Amino acid sequence: MAAGVAAWLPFARAAAIGWMPVANLPMPVAPTEKNKRQDELIILNVSGRRFQTWKNTLDRYPDTLLGSSEKEFFYNEETKEYFFDRDPDVFRSVLNFYRTGKLHYPRYECISSYDEELSFFGIIPEIIGDCCYEEYKDRKRENAERLMDDQEDNKDSKLPNMTFRETMWRAFENPHTSTMALVFYYVTGFFIAISVITNVVETVPCGTVPNQKEVPCGERYTVAFFCMDTACVMIFTVEYLMRLFAAPSRYRFMRSVMSIIDVVAILPYYIGLVMTDNEDVSGAFVTLRVFRVFRIFKFSRHSQGLRILGYTLKSCASELGFLLFSLTMAIIIFATVMFYAEKGSSSSKFTSIPASFWYTIVTMTTLGYGDMVPKTIAGKIFGSICSLSGVLVIALPVPVIVSNFSRIYHQNQRADKRRAQKKARLARIRISKAGSSNAFLHSKRNGLFNEALDSIEEEQRLTKSTSLLESQHHHLLHCLEKTTNHEFVDEQCYQQSYLEAGQNYPSRSPSLSSQDGVTGTCCTRRSKKRHSPLPNASAPAHMHPLTHHPHTHQHGLQELSTIHIQPLSTSRSSLNMRVDEPAPLNCQSGQITTAIISIPTPPATTPEGDAHPPAGPALQNVVKVSAL
Amino acid sequence: MKSRSQDQSLSDSRELDRSYDPLTDSVSDEGELSTVCYRPEGLDHLLQQTNFNKKELQVLYRGFKNVTVGRLPQECPSGVVNEETFKHIYSQFFPQGDSSMYAHFLFEAFDTHNNGSVCFEDFVMGLSIILRGSITDKLNWAFNLYDLNKDGCITKEEMTDIMCSIYDMMGKYTYPCMKDNAPKEHVDNFFRKMDKNNDGVVTIEEFLETCQKDENIMQSMHMFDNVI
Numbered sequence: 001m002a003a004g005v006a007a008w009l010p011f012a013r014a015a016a017i018g019w020m021p022v023a024n025l026p027m028p029v030a031p032t033e034k035n036k037r038q039d040e041l042i043i044l045n046v047s048g049r050r051f052q053t054w055k056n057t058l059d060r061y062p063d064t065l066l067g068s069s070e071k072e073f074f075y076n077e078e079t080k081e082y083f084f085d086r087d088p089d090v091f092r093s094v095l096n097f098y099r100t101g102k103l104h105y106p107r108y109e110c111i112s113s114y115d116e117e118l119s120f121f122g123i124i125p126e127i128i129g130d131c132c133y134e135e136y137k138d139r140k141r142e143n144a145e146r147l148m149d150d151q152e153d154n155k156d157s158k159l160p161n162m163t164f165r166e167t168m169w170r171a172f173e174n175p176h177t178s179t180m181a182l183v184f185y186y187v188t189g190f191f192i193a194i195s196v197i198t199n200v201v202e203t204v205p206c207g208t209v210p211n212q213k214e215v216p217c218g219e220r221y222t223v224a225f226f227c228m229d230t231a232c233v234m235i236f237t238v239e240y241l242m243r244l245f246a247a248p249s250r251y252r253f254m255r256s257v258m259s260i261i262d263v264v265a266i267l268p269y270y271i272g273l274v275m276t277d278n279e280d281v282s283g284a285f286v287t288l289r290v291f292r293v294f295r296i297f298k299f300s301r302h303s304q305g306l307r308i309l310g311y312t313l314k315s316c317a318s319e320l321g322f323l324l325f326s327l328t329m330a331i332i333i334f335a336t337v338m339f340y341a342e343k344g345s346s347s348s349k350f351t352s353i354p355a356s357f358w359y360t361i362v363t364m365t366t367l368g369y370g371d372m373v374p375k376t377i378a379g380k381i382f383g384s385i386c387s388l389s390g391v392l393v394i395a396l397p398v399p400v401i402v403s404n405f406s407r408i409y410h411q412n413q414r415a416d417k418r419r420a421q422k423k424a425r426l427a428r429i430r431i432s433k434a435g436s437s438n439a440f441l442h443s444k445r446n447g448l449f450n451e452a453l454d455s456i457e458e459e460q461r462l463t464k465s466t467s468l469l470e471s472q473h474h475h476l477l478h479c480l481e482k483t484t485n486h487e488f489v490d491e492q493c494y495q496q497s498y499l500e501a502g503q504n505y506p507s508r509s510p511s512l513s514s515q516d517g518v519t520g521t522c523c524t525r526r527s528k529k530r531h532s533p534l535p536n537a538s539a540p541a542h543m544h545p546l547t548h549h550p551h552t553h554q555h556g557l558q559e560l561s562t563i564h565i566q567p568l569s570t571s572r573s574s575l576n577m578r579v580d581e582p583a584p585l586n587c588q589s590g591q592i593t594t595a596i597i598s599i600p601t602p603p604a605t606t607p608e609g610d611a612h613p614p615a616g617p618a619l620q621n622v623v624k625v626s627a628l
Numbered sequence: 629m630k631s632r633s634q635d636q637s638l639s640d641s642r643e644l645d646r647s648y649d650p651l652t653d654s655v656s657d658e659g660e661l662s663t664v665c666y667r668p669e670g671l672d673h674l675l676q677q678t679n680f681n682k683k684e685l686q687v688l689y690r691g692f693k694n695v696t697v698g699r700l701p702q703e704c705p706s707g708v709v710n711e712e713t714f715k716h717i718y719s720q721f722f723p724q725g726d727s728s729m730y731a732h733f734l735f736e737a738f739d740t741h742n743n744g745s746v747c748f749e750d751f752v753m754g755l756s757i758i759l760r761g762s763i764t765d766k767l768n769w770a771f772n773l774y775d776l777n778k779d780g781c782i783t784k785e786e787m788t789d790i791m792c793s794i795y796d797m798m799g800k801y802t803y804p805c806m807k808d809n810a811p812k813e814h815v816d817n818f819f820r821k822m823d824k825n826n827d828g829v830v831t832i833e834e835f836l837e838t839c840q841k842d843e844n845i846m847q848s849m850h851m852f853d854n855v856i
Contacts, residue, residue, distance in 0.1 A: 008691060008717045010855040014758045015734055017766060018773045019794060020848040021839055022818055027848040039687055054690075 043081035044095070049088040050081070057098050064122040066098065090117040097123065105132040111139040149415050150422075168246035185302070188239055192298045195232040198225060199292050233269040236262065236295070257310075258301060265295040308412060312405040319404075323397040327364070330393050334360045334386040341379040348375065359383075364390025440474050441488060666707030668748035678752050679760030684856050685752065692748055708745035711735045718797075725799030733793060737773040759853055764836065766849050771835050781829040787815045 020027070042058060044051040044066075061067040076083045084091070090109060094117065097103040105114065105128050118125050128136050162170070171181035202218035202225055218225050240262045247253035268288040300306040313320065335356035342350040349372045350356045359372040363386045374383045481487050668674070674685055692709065714735045718727035738746045738754045757769045772778070776786045791811040798806060822830045822838045839845045 009721070011691075011755065012717065012721050013852050013855045014755055016852060017758050017849060018734065018737075018770055020851075021767070021770050021774075021835070021845055022791065022794070022814070023844070023848065024814075024817065026844045027851055030851050039683075056687075 044091075045076070045079070045081045045083045046086055046088040046091045047084070049091075051091065051095055053095060053098065060098060060101075061123075066094075066121060068122075070122070086120060087113065087117060090114055094118070094121050094123065097127075102129040103127050103132075104129055105136040107135060111136070111143050115140075146418075149418065165246050166248075168242065169248060172243055172246060188235065189299070189302050191232050191235045192295055192302075194228070195236075195295050196293070198228050198232070199289075199295075229269060232295075233266050236266045236298075240266065258298075261294055261297045261300075264291055265298060268292050304412065305409075308409050309405065312401065312408055315408070316401045316404050319397045319400045323394070326393050326396075330364065330386075330389060331357055331360045334364070334382065334389075337382050338374060338379060338386070341382050342374055342376055345375045345379070350374075350379075360386060363387045365394065366390060437488065439470065440477050666747055668707070674749065674752055677749070678756035680752065680756060680856070688752060688755065688856065689748060692751060708747045709751065710745050714746075722797045722799075724801065725797040727793075727797045729789075729793035730797055733773060733776065733790060736776070737769070755856070759856055763840075763846065763849055767836055767839050768832070771832050781831045782835070783829050784815060784819060787818060787830075788812065791815050791818075 040055050041052050042055050044053070058066045058071075065071055071082055074082045074084055089106075090113065093104055093106060093109075093114075103123065103125075115125065125136065170177055171184070175181040175185035203216045205214040206217035206220045207214070240259070243259070243262075244250060244253060253259055268291045271288055300310060332353075335353050338359060339350050339353045339356045342348045342356075350359065356372075359374075361367075362369050362372070363383060366387060368387075374380050477488060668689070671682065671685060674680075675682060678685070680688070693707075711732060714731040715728045718731040718734075721727075735746065738750055740750050740753070754769070757765050761769070771782070774782045774787060774790050776789060788811060791814050795806065795811045795814075800806065819828075819830065822834055824834050824837070
């Protein structure tokens, strides 16, 4: 019910007294209001700004947060007010809704933040008043379009487990996805150009054969042109068939504009083949060749501007229709007038009204060829009126079309700009995210380090650098690792491991030294970083932690985490024990098992013999886990 | 406390606007709506005249003012409630049927000055009678409601009108099905009960007498006493 009306329920009930004397039956018992309270003021503290209202005002809409008992969750006992940690500016609109019954959308507010606030307070946006509803819907639509654009971009970065058909289709639709697609794109573009140029050059007079008139090149070099045409049509046919094969919905593809253009482009050739040199139909054959010019429309796949133009014309169909209609009207009127005006003059070219159409069109579009010219004075007067009005009639719908084109074009440009900026944005976001996950991995190392090295002063320094929140978060992540028996790694290492998992499977195990470059960015940098605070530099850098660790398990983890943060850290540590350099072994799950099997007992190679024999089985256990 | 009557304020605002042409007695500005703003008499005055206490009057006024303030965008705050508002309010409470006639009769009952609008005083005084008045006052008020032409007696036609308007509020979907002569039957019933001397009209005395003898009616008169 509307806000004002809800307050009138007592009045309506009171006025029900008017029914009492005429009623024949006894009335039902009225509901009693338990502990009927006087209307009280409620204080709503929204991020420090205090709003006050009557309790009854809020009770008008019992299915929202403020009108129901849900607000009790936000009640602050000490200050006796309801505290909401939300935006106070948007809250103004929310509270005004309770007061006036109308929800307004402030124009300066961001649409998504407004929607969030509304959903927090349990108000559906559909009840926005008429005054603001249109604006709200427009902004929402724009936002949705932007989201859709972003989604479409995300679709491009799909994982490589699509079928061959899907890959092909994606390559066709978006040539920037792979090199093959790009090559194909340029090749087809080149052949379209060749074909069009061929059609054009075919008609150029190519020098004379003695005692014959000038022949066009097409007739002179028939074979050459025929070969060129055949080649182009071959390419186009193959392309069309490939697209047809790859299309997710063949029926829809066949109905699309581009495929129709494709078909129209190649059909004349085949029809020509079929018809051969039949004299009767050569006229029709010639007409067919005209359709070859449609090949130029195939360029619209290659040019976005062309597509936008086509889309604009389609969307301005009504304006164009109006333009055509008004032009037709004007042409007919003026043609009639000119015909009758020029009827009197002798040898006038205005022989009939349709004949005058040509004059009218030429004049209205201000072409003025001069092949038909009025001679009478009346004719000249009407002719000038005709040309003046022509300018007006044509100029009127044009700005509408232009503005439509401009809007769509700018929209596209903005989409492109967003896409270009997106990469940079995502990179920045990834860096900041990596920063936080690095913090975890870093502190994991620190934590393990600390567990083992109780005596070293580093410990104090390191623990101070992580706040309580961080340490709790890290502990949580650690618990998860323990639960799932997997460990966190950073993105680059994971992707590398994933990509190279297939390639390097058989050969990885024994040779550890050959992959320096791969892990460079993700791991060795970190390993270098870790080396500095480590004491005891006698042994090779990566061996240092081993000297101090009583627990081999963490030992292994620690060892590995200095070098690579990999899910298979333990196995790598065993490998590290064997070789001197930081083993640039990638996160390759498959290989680790083989690696473990092939490595001889690691303890033999390390200085601290005692610590390591238990490392073997412990490591192996862990390895098994990580091989999952 | 000086009270500004509606006419007084109307002429004040017209002169201030300078859009009022005294010669032709018309407002020159076409698009300008009447800027009449009617303010009620003071709270103390109303306290004397009605049986409500201060808080109740405050609550009533706040609800009243909400409805007078620009329900339609072109309405300026007028300080009075017109018949449209009554109809609108009742249509919200009784959506199934057509409550416009009853709202009209009710409006007539509240509009004691017969000037087409209910100011806050009228409203509050009416409510005071209904909710805080003696049983005789309430019955008087009800009689006044039924007596459409306010001539002191209820004829069968008037009663039929009232009854039809009440039945209209029920709407079409009722159980048992609404028969066309249901209001008429009810009116006959009423007259049989009330019209003692069978002269075809019910006077106030007959009305009061019959109602005071009827237990049901007496009880139901007190039902809504604490809605405010």
